[in-house]
Every structure is written in C-alpha cells, then in structure tokens.
Amino acid sequence: MKKILLFILVSCVLFVSGCNDSDNSQKVEAGDYISVNYTGSLEDGTVFDTSIEEIAIEENIYNPYRNYEPLPFVAGAGQMIKGFDDAVIGMGIGEEKTVTIPPEEAYGAYCPELLIPVPAEDFESANITPIIGQKVTYQNQVVTIANISEENVTLDCNHNLAGETLIFTIELVSIEKA
Numbered sequence: 604m605k606k607i608l609l610f611i612l613v614s615c616v617l618f619v620s621g622c623n624d625s626d627n628s629q630k631v632e633a634g635d636y637i638s639v640n641y642t643g644s645l646e647d648g649t650v651f652d653t654s655i656e657e658i659a660i661e662e663n664i665y666n667p668y669r670n671y672e673p674l675p676f677v678a679g680a681g682q683m684i685k686g687f688d689d690a691v692i693g694m695g696i697g698e699e700k701t702v703t704i705p706p707e708e709a710y711g712a713y714c715p716e717l718l719i720p721v722p723a724e725d726f727e728s729a730n731i732t733p734i735i736g737q738k739v740t741y742q743n744q745v746v747t748i749a750n751i752s753e754e755n756v757t758l759d760c761n762h763n764l765a766g767e768t769l770i771f772t773i774e775l776v777s778i779e780k781a
Contacts, residue, residue, distance in 0.1 A: 631694050633679025634781035639691060640673050640774045645767055673776040684709045690773060699774040706766050713766030719746075720755040 631637055642653040650662040656671035676682045678691050686704030694700065706712050721741070726733050733739075733756045737748045741758050750757035 629695060629778050629780070631678050631691050631775065631778055632781070633692065635678045636675065636779040636781070637678050637691060638673035638675040638776045640776055641687075642772045644770045646770065651764070677781075684769075686769070687771060687773070690771065691775065694773070694775040696775055696778060699772065701770065701772045704769045704771065706768060709767065709769050710762040710764045711766075713761050717760040718749060719758045719760055721758055723752070723754060723756050726756055 640654045642650060642655060642658055644650045650658065650664060653659050653662070653664070654671055654674050656665070659665040659669075659671060679688055681688065684704065686702065686708030689708070690700065690702040690704075719741070723733075731739070733748050733751050735748055735751060738745050739748060739758070740746075741760070744760060746758045746760045747763065748756055749759040
C-alpha cells in the first residue's frame with residue numbers, strides 16, 4: 604500500500620512540475636506579443652535609455668513624465684530596431700542577455716547628406732532664435748540644429764544614435780503566443 608501511495612505521490616509531483624515547466628520553456632518566436640525590460644548604452648558605457656526607473660535615476664536620465672515599465676511589442680514585426688528584434692527571438696521568460704548592435708542593425712550610419720542648410724531668414728520670420736543643439740521641427744521631423752552662420756542654419760536630420768554601436772541588456776518579462 605505504501606508503494607502505491609508513494610507511486611501516486613511521485614506521479615502527481617512529476618505531472619504538476621511538468622505543467623509548470625512547459626510555461627517556463629516557452630521561447631519567443633516571430634509574431635509573439637512580448638514585453639521586456641531593457642537598458643541601452645553606448646560603447647563608452649553612457650546609458651541613453653532604460654525601462655527601469657531606478658537605473659534612469661542612477662544614470663541621471665530620469666524623465667518624470669515617462670512611465671518606466673516593461674516595453675511591449677510584437678517580436679519580428681519591425682517595431683524595434685533590427686538588432687533588438689533579432690536578439691529577443693528564442694529568449695525565455697526571465698532570461699536576460701546583453702547584445703551589441705552595430706549601426707547597420709540599429710539607426711544606420713551617420714550620413715553627412717542629411718545635414719540640410721536652411722536660410723537663416725526662415726528662422727527670423729518664424730520668430731525663432733536658433734541655438735546649436737536645439738531640437739526643432741522641420742518638414743514634420745524633429746531635427747537638431749548643427750551649425751549657424753549669417754546665411755544659413757544647418758539642420759542635422761540624422762537620428763541622434765546614427766553611427767553608434769548600441770549595447771542592450773534585455774530581460775524577457777512576458778510572452779503571449781501569436
């Protein structure tokens with residue numbers, strides 16, 4: 604009788620643990636709706652973005668108007684930069700990894716062709732005093748003022764991370780299978 608009870612008890616434990624393991628063994632596939640915590644930094648260690656409030660405060664990039672929470676997106680749908688999208692495929696819940704993403708899988712190379720001279724008088728007529736580094740809207744795009752002369756204000760239309768190798772620490776928080 605003890606052997607039968609022991610057999611039943613062991614069988615139940617194996618059955619229940621097998622059910623739990625199947626949830627933990629889910630891996631991200633293209634089309635899955637997932638959420639991740641992440642921290643992005645440059646090669647010199649400068650943190651430029653994170654989903655974790657404590658890290659944002661520690662790295663002095665905290666924005667009180669932002670919600671610091673896991674980032675949701677559809678894996679493989681092109682909603683993220685290619686290197687980030689590729690990195691999450693195959694991850695399991697709770698898994699953490701650090702990936703290095705070259706510019707061509709992030710925001711591309713820096714293109715000098717995207718430096719656009721705009722007549723300084725356009726800024727005067729809009730009652731804007733240009734300042735180097737200032738963000739302005741030009742043709743429905745946020746750009747940065749790169750240079751100012753008497754004749755022109757040069758706008759940099761490159762993404763601010765163009766030409767940068769990015770390093771992300773990614774932790775998979777959840778998966779909803781497609």
